[in-house]
Amino acid sequence: MTTETDRPTTRTPDHAIEPLFTERWSPRAFTGEAVPEAELMRMFEAARWSPSSYNSQPWRFVYSLRDTPDWPVFLDLLTPGNRKWAVDTGALVFLVSNSRMKVGDELKPAPSHSLDAGAASLAFALQANRLGWHVHGMGGFDRERAPGVLNVPEHHKIEAAYAVGRAVPWADLTEEQREKERPNARRPITDFVHAGGFPKSEA
Numbered sequence: 001m002t003t004e005t006d007r008p009t010t011r012t013p014d015h016a017i018e019p020l021f022t023e024r025w026s027p028r029a030f031t032g033e034a035v036p037e038a039e040l041m042r043m044f045e046a047a048r049w050s051p052s053s054y055n056s057q058p059w060r061f062v063y064s065l066r067d068t069p070d071w072p073v074f075l076d077l078l079t080p081g082n083r084k085w086a087v088d089t090g091a092l093v094f095l096v097s098n099s100r101m102k103v104g105d106e107l108k109p110a111p112s113h114s115l116d117a118g119a120a121s122l123a124f125a126l127q128a129n130r131l132g133w134h135v136h137g138m139g140g141f142d143r144e145r146a147p148g149v150l151n152v153p154e155h156h157k158i159e160a161a162y163a164v165g166r167a168v169p170w171a172d173l174t175e176e177q178r179e180k181e182r183p184n185a186r187r188p189i190t191d192f193v194h195a196g197g198f199p200k201s202e203a
């Protein structure tokens with residue numbers, strides 16, 4: 001049996017971390033396998049326990065499963081480039097955040113609604129990986145049409161779309177696909193972590 005350890009990767013952490021962080025990546029070759037709704041709920045459940053400012057939990061998820069009437073509607077919101085590969089995933093999800101939160105009886109601007117939703121998105125993706133699925137985030141969707149089609153309420157922002165599916169195993173990829181289907185690398189930690197403030201060269 002071929003396992004995912006066959007897939008070449010340049011992901012070597014400079015400091016010791018849990019492998020789940022480097023094992024998450026965004027494929028574009030998916031098998032077309034349906035994602036059972038119960039599995040998707042486990043991903044949302046992981047997102048549910050994310051931290052947020054004042055525990056305001058501003059994230060909202062709307063989803064469609066392949067082979068349901070909502071599927072073509074969601075798919076049609078993606079840019080053509082994303083649609084090309086997302087058509088072979090098993091679930092499409094839009095992550096929305098509420099830009100206002102309740103403080104006492106008042107609705108106030110939530111300063112970190114996007115940050116909080118971002119935390120939820122990573123929990124979602126990591127849980128998906130643990131279950132053997134992959135999540136690929138997409139900023140490429142029709143931002144004008146999406147709020148109306150998805151019935152997004154006022155004061156809510158669509159943060160991103162996510163395709164969830166089963167990645168094609170390395171052994172089953174064509175040579176051409178293999179060029180693209182490798183987890184990418186990262187800048188070194190020294191590029192973005194600074195003791196005592198930003199270095200003068202970046203100010």
Ligand SMILES: Cc1cc2nc3c(=O)[nH]c(=O)nc-3n(C[C@H](O)[C@H](O)[C@H](O)COP(=O)(O)O)c2cc1C
Nearest residue numbers: 024025026027082136137138139140141160183184
């Ligand atoms: C908010 C967001 C928007 C993205 N938009 C797209 C997109 O429209 N199309 C695409 O193919 N990948 C998209 N990506 C995937 C990124 O390119 C990818 O996460 C990045 O290259 C890091 O690779 P990795 O996820 O495999 O670690 C997006 C990712 C995020 C988080």
